[in-house]
Amino acid sequence: MKHKYLLLFTALCQLLMWVLADVALADHPQTPRARADTGRIENATPASRAALMAELTALPCGITPADTKAIIFRKIKNYLDRYQPDAAYPEDRYAKAAVDWALKGVLAGGYGIGAVLVDGRGHILHGAYNRQRQTGRSDLHGEMALLTDFETLPQFRKYQSKGNFTGGGTTIYTEQLRLYTSAEPCPMCFVRVSIAGVDTRYVTTGPDDGMNARASCLPPFWYQLSQKHPVAQAQTAPVLRQLAHCLFYSFML
Numbered sequence: 001m002k003h004k005y006l007l008l009f010t011a012l013c014q015l016l017m018w019v020l021a022d023v024a025l026a027d028h029p030q031t032p033r034a035r036a037d038t039g040r041i042e043n044a045t046p047a048s049r050a051a052l053m054a055e056l057t058a059l060p061c062g063i064t065p066a067d068t069k070a071i072i073f074r075k076i077k078n079y080l081d082r083y084q085p086d087a088a089y090p091e092d093r094y095a096k097a098a099v100d101w102a103l104k105g106v107l108a109g110g111y112g113i114g115a116v117l118v119d120g121r122g123h124i125l126h127g128a129y130n131r132q133r134q135t136g137r138s139d140l141h142g143e144m145a146l147l148t149d150f151e152t153l154p155q156f157r158k159y160q161s162k163g164n165f166t167g168g169g170t171t172i173y174t175e176q177l178r179l180y181t182s183a184e185p186c187p188m189c190f191v192r193v194s195i196a197g198v199d200t201r202y203v204t205t206g207p208d209d210g211m212n213a214r215a216s217c218l219p220p221f222w223y224q225l226s227q228k229h230p231v232a233q234a235q236t237a238p239v240l241r242q243l244a245h246c247l248f249y250s251f252m253l
Contacts, residue, residue, distance in 0.1 A: 105129030112247030171197030
């Protein structure tokens with residue numbers, strides 16, 4: 001009986017979150033980022049392990065329903081190792097790099113979210129994956145781990161500036177950078193990229209925790225800060241979006 005009430009409470013909370021998001025978006029009708037994400041259709045939380053397996057077997061990786069987790073991840077790795085960025089999608093190279101890091105996170109025993117940081121010349125500066133499970137750190141989501149590394153590793157000191165963490169400047173780094181993440185940033189990561197002042201692109205949307213379409217739910221200061229730099233879905237091949245989606249939910253396997 002308690003379990004039944006818990007499920008009902010969870011469902012009501014999710015419904016309330018969507019209602020609040022719709023109301024908040026109506027308060028900011030001129031927000032281009034919010035409008036761009038209202039047609040989120042390619043991503044939905046799998047209802048069960050069987051549903052996730054159906055999505056995995058639909059991928060062009062040769063996965064079968066009888067495959068173990070180890071075999072599934074090996075087949076995904078083999079596919080990604082052979083994958084050539086699609087010239088029809090200008091951000092395919094960086095989206096693939098983020099998905100590669102997501103897979104590395106899964107193979108390291110963690111969650112399947114990865115991210116890379118790119119400079120103005122298109123060079124990938126650094127990559128990282130979600131390290132919550134591996135470290136016991138609640139804050140080390142993919143984007144958080146990437147920016148924390150970037151701000152502490154010696155090789156990146158040339159990008160450090162005094163910065164303005166209260167939103168007075170455009171970025172806290174010495175040049176404008178772009179972050180590619182395999183999954184839409186959650187509220188914590190969304191605020192972190194806003195503070196850092198990086199442009200952000202995500203491969204797959206987050207139906208339950210993605211913050212981009214819900215940005216106007218933030219307090220006014222944080223909402224305005226988040227609008228200084230675009231956060232949008234990457235222009236990338238559909239197969240990479242689906243791979244990112246499946247890796248995000250790989251903990252269900």
